[in-house]
Amino acid sequence: MKYDIRNTERKPNYKNLLKVLECKKPSQPTLFEFFMNNTLYAFLLEKEKLVYSDIKEYYVQVAKAFAVAGYDYVTLLACDLMFNPYDKHGKESASLNESAVVYDRKSFDAFDWPDAKVFDYSRLDYVSSRLSDGMKMVPCGPGGVLENVIALMGYDNLCYALYDNPSLVGDICDKVGSTLVEYYRITSPRNDVVAVISNDDWGFNTQTMISTEHLRKYIIPWHREIVDVIHGAGKPAILHSCGNREIVINDIISAGYDAIHSFEDNICPVEDLYKEYSGKIAVLGGIDLDFVCRATPDEVYDRSRKMVETAKSGYALGSGNSIPEYVPVENYMAMISAVYE
Numbered sequence: 461m462k463y464d465i466r467n468t469e470r471k472p473n474y475k476n477l478l479k480v481l482e483c484k485k486p487s488q489p490t491l492f493e494f495f496m497n498n499t500l501y502a503f504l505l506e507k508e509k510l511v512y513s514d515i516k517e518y519y520v521q522v523a524k525a526f527a528v529a530g531y532d533y534v535t536l537l538a539c540d541l542m543f544n545p546y547d548k549h550g551k552e553s554a555s556l557n558e559s560a561v562v563y564d565r566k567s568f569d570a571f572d573w574p575d576a577k578v579f580d581y582s583r584l585d586y587v588s589s590r591l592s593d594g595m596k597m598v599p600c601g602p603g604g605v606l607e608n609v610i611a612l613m614g615y616d617n618l619c620y621a622l623y624d625n626p627s628l629v630g631d632i633c634d635k636v637g638s639t640l641v642e643y644y645r646i647t648s649p650r651n652d653v654v655a656v657i658s659n660d661d662w663g664f665n666t667q668t669m670i671s672t673e674h675l676r677k678y679i680i681p682w683h684r685e686i687v688d689v690i691h692g693a694g695k696p697a698i699l700h701s702c703g704n705r706e707i708v709i710n711d712i713i714s715a716g717y718d719a720i721h722s723f724e725d726n727i728c729p730v731e732d733l734y735k736e737y738s739g740k741i742a743v744l745g746g747i748d749l750d751f752v753c754r755a756t757p758d759e760v761y762d763r764s765r766k767m768v769e770t771a772k773s774g775y776a777l778g779s780g781n782s783i784p785e786y787v788p789v790e791n792y793m794a795m796i797s798a799v800y801e
Contacts, residue, residue, distance in 0.1 A: 463757055463793040465800055466504060470530040472594035474654040477532045481655055481696035481718045481742050483774035489799035491531050492744040492776035494600070494657070494700055494721060496783040496792075501525035503789055515540075516586040527592040529796055533654055536587060538599040538647045539579035543636060544611040560614030562632060564625075571612075573635050576642035588652040596654035599647045600700070601640055604660020605682045606669065608636045615669070622674055629678060637682030644686055648693035655696040655718075658686050663703020665727060672707055680711050687716040698744065702781060703727075709737070719744050723780040725751060730780065734771050743771070745778030747795055752779055753787055757794035764798035 476486035502509050504525040511517050523534035544561055562571050588597060603611065609632055610618055621629050640658075648656050660683070662668050668675060683699070690697040696718040704727045705712065712720060719742035723730045730746025737743065747764055755763075768777055777799055783792055 461790050461793065463761065463790060463797040465530065465793060465797055466506065466528055468530075468800055470800065472527055472530075472532045472592050474532045474594060474596040477598075477654055477776065478696070480744070480774060480776045481698070483739055483742050485773040486776075489768045490776040491529070491796055491799055492721070492778040493526075493531065493535075494659070494745075494778075494782045495535055496525070497785045497787075499785055500783055500787075500789060500792065504528045516583045519583060519587045520590045523587055523591055523595065527595060530799060532594065533596050533598045534587070534591070535598045535600050535657065536583070537602060538584055538643070539576075539581045541574055541576055541579050541602045541639075541643060543574060543603070543608045543639075556610055556615035557617070558614070560612065560617055562612040563614065563617045563621075565628060568628060568631060574639060576639050576646060581646060584647070584650065584652070588650075591652075596652050597650075598655050598657055598698070599653060600657035600659050601643060604658060604701075605633060605637050605640060606662060606675075606679050607660050608640075609633055609678075610669070612636070619670070622670065633678045633682065637685065640682070641685050641689055644689045645693075648690045648695050653695060655698055656690045657698045657700050657721075658683065658690075658717075659700040661702040662708070663701070663705050665704060665724070667704055668707065669703065672711075675708060676711065680708070680715060683717075684715045691716060713737075713741050718742055721745055724748055725780075731767065731770070734767075734775060738771070738774055742774040742776075744776050746780050747778065748780045749782075749784075749787070752791050752795060755791065757788075757790045760791045761794040761798055764795045765801065768798050 476490040479486040480490050498510050501522055510521050519536045526534045562568050644656060687697045698719045698721060699712055699717040700721045702722045721744040723746040725748040734743045752760055764777055
């Protein structure tokens with residue numbers, strides 16, 4: 461494989477990611493990925509498959525794979541907190557209306573709302589003690605405010621309730637938002653945490669999922685609180701949000717986020733967004749996932765290398781979203797090889 465970097469020496473240094481998040485130039489070109497996939501993790505570790513039976517050991521393997529690929533950190537969920545126990549992950553597709561559990565005042569009152577303080581966060585200690593030298597952790601959330609509200613209510617129910625029962629929407633957002641604030645209050649202060657991801661999808665390809673008026677009334681205020689808690693612990697806050705957010709990009713910046721992640725060429729190529737917002741907010745990833753899948757390895761490498769050479773500060777190279785199973789391994793390797801020159 462032309463772009464195989466598995467035996468290339470590249471020592472982790474979390475300070476590079478910190479420099480990027482401060483919109484400064486890191487000591488060397490830096491990588492960022494939200495998450496990859498188990499097949500790729502096994503490939504990087506030169507294993508047939510990972511051990512899945514123990515969540516702590518699983519994340520140790522993920523951390524080792526991140527280190528082999530050249531990342532300065534590992535992302536992980538800090539505990540098993542979730543709002544709607546119905547799991548859509550692993551399905552080829554799932555309706556945004558599937559398995560709604562809170563849709564009126566009666567179901568709201570009867571719902572067993574989770575308490576972030578009662579969960580077991582010991583995996584952070586376990587993984588931290590086994591990280592490669594120079595690495596730290598980047599915890600992400602169990603979904604974001606809007607994501608979890610949609611998972612609880614169903615998308616159609618939410619859209620109707622925004623007009624028919626706005627007080628219910630407000631109460632659900634407050635339950636979700638306050639729980640996430642507490643989750644980040646627990647995870648952010650740790651010395652082995654370099655930054656924190658707040659992950660909340662806000663948009664479709666052409667527009668936000670709910671109106672900007674409703675985003676600013678129900679969702680963004682809780683993101684400000686999340687950022688305040690993360691910053692209060694002295695850590696940078698990264699927003700991972702899929703979809704078209706162009707109309708609220710200044711709201712994201714004013715909320716205090718240090719970096720933004722998730723880009724698609726058909727919405728706004730990362731090169732254009734970096735040019736416009738460089739210095740205002742760090743830009744992470746952005747090499748369009750469809751492009752990474754369809755282009756040749758050399759084309760992926762060339763675009764990635766050009767982005768690295770252009771974005772000298774406040775940028776870390778990676779995909780526009782994540783690395784699912786269907787991404788060709790050589791194309792992924794071609795992308796990350798651009799920081800090895």
